[in-house]
Amino acid sequence: MKFIASKGTEIEQADSPDLYAFALSFFKLLPSISQDMGFLLKMLAIPNDARLHPILAYLQEHLHENLKMPQLAAHFGFSVRNLSRLFNESGIRFSYYVNNLRIMRAIELFADGGKTMQQIAYEVGFATPNHFNRVFRQITGVSPNAFVKND
Structure with missing residues (x-):
């Protein structure tokens, strides 16, 4: 990986x-x-429209920010409706995609070591560690602590 x-x-x-x-x-x-890592495939997004490539790259580079569809649309010169349509036509749900990117980045930070769960939660863009824990569990099926212990 x-x-x-x-x-x-x-x-x-x-x-x-x-x-x-x-x-x-x-x-x-x-x-x-690894049966436990099947969630990683759900995170793989291949856009149908090339106009999404720079947008997805931008999202990956700005995970730590409070990413919202209206600001993203304005930044790339789209209306919210047109940007939403681009995402939907590629089978990508915006909030789900952003959360998946954040969890993937958190897993990378776990592997690097040296940071607390709270530091990682904030670094990947979650407003609170509780929200990070909840989203992490939804996506991976286990808590962040359990994930790190099994790694």
């Missing part, structure tokens, strides 16, 4: 066909590697 992540936020099939094939195969094998 870290190897794939080290290659950037996007792996384009046309630019890196071997790496693209590897990453796609890895994500397809993930459920058989």
Whole structure:
């Protein structure tokens, strides 16, 4: 997972066909590697519309901020309705996607060590540690503490 992540936020099939094939195969094998990590596949979003690529990259870079659809739409020159339509046509729910990105980043920070759960919760953009715990449990099926202990 870290190897794939080290290659950037996007792996384009046309630019890196071997790496693209590897990453796609890895994500397809993930459920058989670890039943507990099946939630990672739910986080994989491949937009149908290329206009979403810079928006998704922006979201990943600004997770620590209070991300809202109206501000995002204005930043990229869309109406809220048109941006919502782009997300929906790609099968991406905005709040679900942002929360998934935040949880993925939190898991990376767990692996790096050195930070408390509270520090990680704030760093990935949650307003409170309780909200972080609740969303983490919804997405992964376990609490952050249980996840770290099983890792």
